Amino acid sequence: MSEVLEDGDIYFLYRPRVGEQHVDSLEEVQRLLVVLHPWRGRQRLRLLVVGRKHLPEIDEHNRFWGFVDTVVSRPQQLYEALRPRQYETKTRGERLQPAARPAAEGAYSIARHDDHTHLAYQLELPHRLGPPQHELDIEPEASYIVTVKNPQAPSPPGVGLPGPGKAKLPADLQERFHGRRFAPLDPPRFLDHGGVELVLIGAAHDASAELGIDLDAEVERAARNTIFEDLRIGRAEQPAAPLLTGQWQ
Template structure:
């Protein structure tokens, strides 16, 4: 049996590569993004970036790096990070960064299980997953062992965040590591700090059975808002924002 440390809404999005106005496969994807919106406490919105542009393979117990990119209090601030952008470069002139596109949503839990922690979720939408969900490895239900990297510990060359991009944690969270390079995601307040790095390890397809939690009930408790309502995207902006679908956009 596991102890639920945090629960809330989870949203999966992908950011197309620069200049790609229409995505047809994973090759045109730049980043896989996850938004966690807790139901209790300060209810901050956390934007996570997952390495390798997809979730870890469950059966192979893949280990993928991820980090907290942005933490905001107001939905409008998060929408600003997800919207399209035009920017100039010296060599290629003006470049277009397409908006992040929603691909799945549901409910999540961070749980303590024995001496480690899990991030588990169950999808509410889309009802029937399609090619983007399959290629991004977004299962209808899954759990991942999650550990947080000590920001004061060195990283291998070419891996992880560097310099000021790394998190500066308050003393009570930094003390959780002691002399270790990694620690469980306990408390989940680690996620309230941009630059926190973590490792996700594929654990189980049936998270409810593995962890002894009722994810069906979590989904039922979830707010019935879509990502558009939760991020306060207005009607005029919704006409420009991609809708959640089981097809690449």
């Protein structure tokens, strides 16, 4: 059995590559983004970036790197991170990167399980998964072992965030590493600090059975709102087709 440390709403979004107004495949995606909106405690939203543009494959038990990009207290503050962006280039002039587009939403739990922690989720939308969810490896339900990297530990060349981007943790969280390079995501408030680096490892398709938690009940709580109501983002800038129909847009 496991102990739930935190639960809330989870949203998956993808940001198209610069100049790609219409996405037809993963090749035209620049980043996979994950928003965690806890239900209890201090109001906050965390925007996470998954390093390989898709989630780890469960059966392969892949290890993927990610990091906390932004932590805000109000949904409107996420607008800057999700909105369209204009770029000025020397060779090609002004270019547009479209807004991030929602691909799935549901409920999540962060759970302590033996000597490690899991991030588990179950989807509410889309009702039928399609090409975006399959290529992004977003399962209807899944569990990932998640660990936090010690920001004071060195990284191999070319791996992880550069020095200025690394998290500066309060003393009580830094002590959780006990000098090690990694620690469980316990407590989840590690995620309240921008620049925190994570490793996700595919663990199980049936997260409810593996962890002994009722994700169906969590999804019923999450179903009150969609990403557009909860995060207060506009449907004009963030097309709804991937979320509602399971099709690229």
